[in-house]
Amino acid sequence: MKYGGVDCSGGYCRRVELPRGDGAVWGLTVSPLPLAFHRRLRERGIVAPRRPTRVARDSSGKPLRDHQGLAVLVPDAESGEYLTALDLYNQRVAALVLVEGLRADESLQFETALPHVDGDWLGYADGICEELERAGWSAGDVGLVCEYVFRVSNLLDDHVRESAGNFSPAAAT
Structure with missing residues (x-):
């Protein structure tokens, strides 16, 4: 791909503190995430855990039914097991974003071994989290x-949120 007649390399980085x-x-030194990061x-x-469902009940505790007589299911976002799985998923994604974003930084090295393409990526993400904790990193x-x-x-x-007030006072909040 070319922009203005110049080949695009995509290899840019930014120094941050x-x-x-x-x-x-x-x-x-941080680098952008590759286009296919989320697919990978x-x-x-x-993958994010599936939100569990539960049977909706009326005030007397009886299951609510739809027009076909089937029980009505509602999301159960307060399930302790689901919330724990969601926290773990978010932690793993953050660890992998951090590793991928710091791939060009020569001053920071991780001890956790990068798995092969079909290796244990969940274990790798967990290992990075443990390594960050041992190194004193905070959330x-x-x-x-x-x-x-x-x-x-x-x-x-941010630019969308900042300019939203120009179009609708309700959107700015």
């Missing part, structure tokens, strides 16, 4: 680096 709890500041997550078995550190990666990947819509 990660403030550490001890007052130090780490300079990191799914192919490697990293805020991971979130900030992920935000930098999202920015360089053009995945944040």
Whole structure:
């Protein structure tokens, strides 16, 4: 692909700063996520958990039924098992975003071995999370680096939120 007659390499990076709890500041090099990042997550078995359902009941505890006599199902987003699985999924995705976004940074090296294409990617993501914890990273550190990666990947819509007020006062909130 060319833009303005020049080949597009897609290999750009940005230097960012990660403030550490001890007052130090780490300079990191972040790269954008590849176009197929989310597809690769799914192919490697990293998928969001399905929201469970439960039978809707009336005030007397009887199941509600639709016009065909079938029980009405409603989402059960408060299931403890589901919430735990959702937290784990989000943690794994954040870890993999962080690793992928820092792939061009030569100062930071992960000890967790990268699996083969058909390897244990869930275990790899969990290993990265454990490694980050051992290294003293906080949830805020991971979130900030992920935000930098999202920015360089053009995945944040701050400009949309900022300009929404120009069109509709209700949209600005």
